Amino acid sequence: MTEIALSNLDKAIIVGYFVIIVLIGFFVSRKTETGDDLFLAGRSLGWLAIGFSLFASNISSTTLIGLSGQAYMTGISVANYEWMAAVVLVVMAVFFIPYYIKSRITTIPEFLERRFDVRSRKYFSVITIFLSIVVDTAGGLYAGAIVVNVFFPDIPIWQTILALGVFAGLYTAAGGLKAVVYTDVLQAVILLFGASVLTYLMFSKFDFSWASVTATVEPEKLSKIRPLDDPALPWLGTLIGVPVLGFYYWATNQYIVQRVLGAKDIKNARWGAMLGGTLKLTALFIMVLPGVMAFSVFPNLDDPDMVFPTMVANVLPIGITGLVLAGLISAILSSIDSTLNSASTLITMDFVKAKNPNITNEQTARIGRITTLVLMVVAVLWAPNIANFEGIFAYIQQAFSYIVPPVVAIFFMGILWERGSRNAAFITLVVGHGLSLVLFILSAMGVFQLHFTITAGLLTIISFGVFYVVSIRSEAPETGEFADITWKPADARPSEPMPLWQDYRVHSVIVLLLTAASIIAFW
Template sequence: MNDFPISTLDLFVIGGYFLIVFGIGYYIAKRIDTGEDLFLAGRSLMWGTIGLSLFASNISSTTLIGLAGDAYSTGIAVSNYEWMAGLVLVFMAFFFIPFFIRSRLTTIPEYLEKRFDVRSRKYFSGLTVFTSIMIDAAGGIYAGTLVLQMFFPDLPFLWTAFGLAGVAGLYTAFGGLAAVVYTDVIQAVILFIGSVIIALITFAQFDFSWAQATAALPDGHLSMIHPIDDPEGRLPWLGTLVGVPVLGFYYWGLNQYIVQRVLGAKDLKQARWGALLGGLLKLAPLFIMVLPGAWALSLYPNLENPDLVFPTLVTELLPVGIVGLVLAGLVAAIMSTIDSTLNAASTLITVDFVQPAKPDLTAQQIGTLGKWVTVVLMIVAALWAPMIREFPGLWNYIQSVLSFLVPPVVAVFLLGVFWPRMGKNSAFITLTGGHALSLVVFAFWVTDTLQLHFTIVAGLLTVLCIGLAIGSALAFDTQPAQEKIEGYTWANRTIEPEEALPWYKDYRWQSVAIVGLTVVMLVVFW
């Protein structure tokens, strides 16, 4: 790690951020009483809060470091994960969010019980808890600790990890989702401002000349679309077409720690508007996070590690005080990931496992239980984070491993909504059998017997899981009972008249705008 000097003013800026976060957590904690308050902010969230929180929770420390580093080493194709989120959230606003809001879900796995049975709900919930704590929360703590050590080399790893987990865990435990989303609003603003400043100052190094900024870059470095056999190992076009949407649908539509703020919306309108605001914001990372990393190749061509791109841009280009603001944004990204995953995992354990086993618990008891579950999960994630150092190969494959975990879940939810014939047996068979199939394919892939980009593998596995679901439904399921499909499938949905709204408030026109902007980006950076 390089020695990155931090001024006293920068430290004061970072300290001020922590005081604000604690203040918000303390204020909101006094208003938390029931489980619904803790887990869904009393179903009172408005669209602006939802959209900003979606953006902040997604932009983790690994995202800030990883986007810039990957753009530096391979080009801007990594931004395909970012703009695809906008299209996925448009899809969610039309087809899935209405089911989630009208069913008054507290957890996403709860939909599987309403549509199929409790087996599928508990299976998916257990899987989500595991990935939330052992991958998302612990991974966020681990990456955040490494990033802070870049700037403060004398920080001890273990105590820094516990410090990050403690700050995020305590205000999450006692403030719940409300504390998470309202601190996320601040975090999103800081993240956005800091990233814009870095992008502008980086572009200024080339006199704000696009031709000058791109002249020294390798061929294809500023192209989003690459061939399947790209020699640089960049994201291939087929992976963008069939794999990235699968990963995006799971992450933005079925991942509890992301979708929880949509479930906490005041009503369907606020949920849709919030999701679409999040989709609009996801078009920005190309310009404020990815392109600066790509331009850094011209400014600092001999960096020994791509992960040093972001801290190098911060410390080499930004003035004193602004460095503190950007580092506060980095801390914000770390905290936002940790708090969201802890709150989501606590919700899943309490609502999907404890509450069904103890139905006599009062709303206040559920809220208290959820707080203590969050504290326990915080400790588990903090203890596991240092262990990640012993498995560097495994954690390099985190994104690719998700390509093997996601397809069965995506297949079940897609067919569950769009194919009423699918029943409880085929849903459970697809989840368990699909993951068995994924394990076999992973064994071939990790040994290089199957030489395909992991995004292509994700698309192929999803197709196979859909085939497994259809076959097992026809073989092992009878026609599902009416209460399992009425209101839970697209063909049997409750159709309510759309409220007359001005065009700029109509989610359909908002969706058209997001799709249009995405198409323009693709044309420009094809």
């Protein structure tokens, strides 16, 4: 692909965007003094900021590139990850948000210590830090470098990775979660607009005729629910595996849930989750379907990670290219800053402060900033190695499939079953990950060949079984010991009386109906 010449307007838009990001980081950093400010935005976030930030942090460069690439290669079944997020966020709002907010925890592993013990907290924290840096942050850096390389092919990818990592690391270390969330809101707006423009222009290639799209695309590529032997995403994987990946990501992943933990109250946390779920439903139309259309417009692309950059480079007119490129840079920075801030939070709060509880809030903030910069260096060094994997979306999903099932099991059993024991949680983590490692090795050897989503579902079922068996064979917790941290139907009610239109349960029904309509329309 030839280098794309950017107009002066394109360059001005990109430069202007960076100036705004720097100003946000500067002004927010002046009010970021304590650990609570740095990690949880002073617990002051409203629903609008939470919802847009959830969307922007998730619809990162890896998702933009990954969804379009997978859709190009295999069809729209990849959108199942997106609508499942809406369902999971409803589950999170009903079952988990009340306890996350009322307990005033700073990290999700801290919740495990309160429900089980410190062993589970430390274990899960290490896993989350590893995934945040090696999978999420490094993946975001690599995907972002691919996009930038389309427009500046003479710059080596490793240099682009370094530049993106340093920029995101510095303003995240300075402004913390509040800077991350404020820039996320800006990024989400640009991202939605830019992706929508690209979708419009791609659809124009078919004279805005859906019949023309269906006439040039294989029918199976326009179906979300695929046969059991489908290599991309079989229906059984959608049923038992995708919910597992979605629940881990949206309800237990520090870098996502940190926005909810920073909410000013329970109702804003729930409203934000509903907004985030609604925005996730747009991914089918502005990210997945354009990838399918690209198969007809650009039929000879061998690398799925190049589909989205190719559309940007060849479809958008001068002037709009700069805006969309700014949106891409927005997505890149959004994922990087989020994961850096969350991993820094975990190290600082779960290990440093847990061992030294008397350190001041100012010291906590300083340690957090230093940790952010160190983690940025690690991610920058690892990111170039992702080129050795087949497709960035596959890299991310397969990594999660073997690691998250035991985590999902202990969170669900811990909050729904008061009888669940402390030993059961830790043993489930150890046994579950031991089995995951064995299956991963067998899969790499070609001996075990189940689709990774089905594997995730089976590993989760086994983990539920381990937790149950160990619990009933262990000493039962004292009666009522976990009464305030296990779910009861009354906890699903709104935190205060409010009009029907403000009731998150009404919002939940609307989100689920929209999800069902999307599934039926593209069954």
